[in-house]
Amino acid sequence: MRASLAGALLALLLVAAFLTGRFAATPEPAPPAALPPEPASLEPEESRTIAVFRAARDSVVAITTRTRVVDPFTRRTGETPLGSGSGFLWDAAGHVVTNDHVIQRASRAVVQLADGRSLEARVIGRDPTHDLAVLRIEGQDLPAPLPRPEAGEGLEVGQSVLAIGNPFGLDWTLTTGIVSALDRELPGDGGRAIRGLIQTDAAINPGNSGGPLLDARGRLVGVNTAIFSPSGASAGIGFAVPVATVARVVPQLIETGRYSPPSLGLGFDARINAAVNRQGLSGALVLEVAPGSQAARAGVEPARVARGRLLPGDVVVAIDGTPVENLDDLLALVDRRRAGEAVTVTLSRGGRLREVELELIEGR
Known part of the structure; x- marks a missing residue:
């Protein structure tokens, strides 16, 4: 009797457990979470940057x-x-x-x-x-040179640029940015300013010096040369020598080992001219005109000393209409030209202006 009662109770408990799910079959494991989608295809700008690098x-x-x-x-x-x-x-x-x-x-x-x-x-x-x-360098299978833009193509502020170099010894580093400004200047060797520089926010650090600045088509547009930074690291202000300057200078360095800018055939003195400018006279004071030169034939007169006083002659105040405030301005304007080109020189003497045309000659 007790055995049959115990068996009946056990059967009822088993049925209840089954009905309440206490002894339900082990559930199937949940399927794994879906994998994240494959990365989207590169944006056109990214593809271009990768291809350029x-x-x-x-x-x-x-x-x-x-x-x-x-x-x-x-x-x-x-x-x-x-x-x-x-x-x-x-x-x-x-x-x-x-x-x-x-x-x-x-x-x-x-x-x-x-x-x-x-x-x-x-x-x-x-x-x-x-x-x-x-x-x-000499060797077999040397890399190809970097392409350069056609002559006359200019940069625009806001244009994309890329810098490749070895900052802090980290080889072949790529940084990107834009042209932040044009025609900047920095103090150069011997106190003479380096003019016409490209300003960029592409990160440039020690070790990048001498590396190329490229446009979005992978063409050389400048040579990274300096940064402006109180800490010595990139502060988003870097400078590069524009390719037009490089294209003038490098062939001469290869041919002769040095660069000689073209000349008007006139003589100037930096210290005397600086003293004259401090006295309020703008322009570049002519101190020498070679006898028989085209400048002499054009009537250009140099300053002369009489009774211990400097008597001004002609002062160059503009080149092709661009004002010349001092000797540095004159040298920078002439440096952008090539020997054989003719320029219009505006001269001032005794408060009167006149123009002469002079052909640039090879510098010495």
Whole structure:
């Protein structure tokens, strides 16, 4: 009786457990969460940036320099690391363009290519006035030079630009930005300003010097040369020498080892002219006219000294209509031209203005 009652109760409990789900079958595991969708395709701007970097990367080089030192105790000569910078291939002959300050005090320079090769480089020419220099490397299958815009194509503020270099030794770094301003100037070698610079917010840091600034089509538009930063790191204000200047300077460096700007055939003196400007006279005071020169034939008269006093002659106050406030202005305007070009020179003498046409000659 008790056994049958116990069995009946057990049966009722089993039925209740079944009905309440206490002994329900183990549920199937939940399906895994759906994977996130595949990344969206690249935006056109991203694709262009990637393509430009891939096309230009091999043409950019890293430059390390060393300098000779003499042990003060043993008097033995050795070498010590000096610094590093960037550069890029200019032509198929292995000429590499960089900044002059990158190799300024170097006794030896080594160029590292993107494929890992390290090649000894020799200095071909330097131009401190534009902070440009040319090295040359020799080897098989050297990278192709960077393409350049057609002559006459200009940059616009707001245009996209890319910088490739080796900031802080981090090889082949890409940064992007825009052209922030044009025709900037910075103090240069010997106190003479470097003019006509491109200002960009593409991050430029120590080690980027000498690397290329490219447009959105991968063409060379400048050579990164300096930054403005109280801390020494990028503050969004970088400067580059425009390609038009590079195209004037580099061929001369390759051919002669130095850059000689064209000349009006007139003589000037920076200290005397600065003193004259401080007295309120604008322009560039002519101090010398070569006898028989085109300037002499045009009647240009230099200043002269009489009874211990400087008697002004002609003062250059404009070139092709662009005002000349001082000698630096004159040199900058002439520097943008080539020998053989004719320019209209506005002269002032005794308060009277006149114009003469002079042909620029090869500088010395």
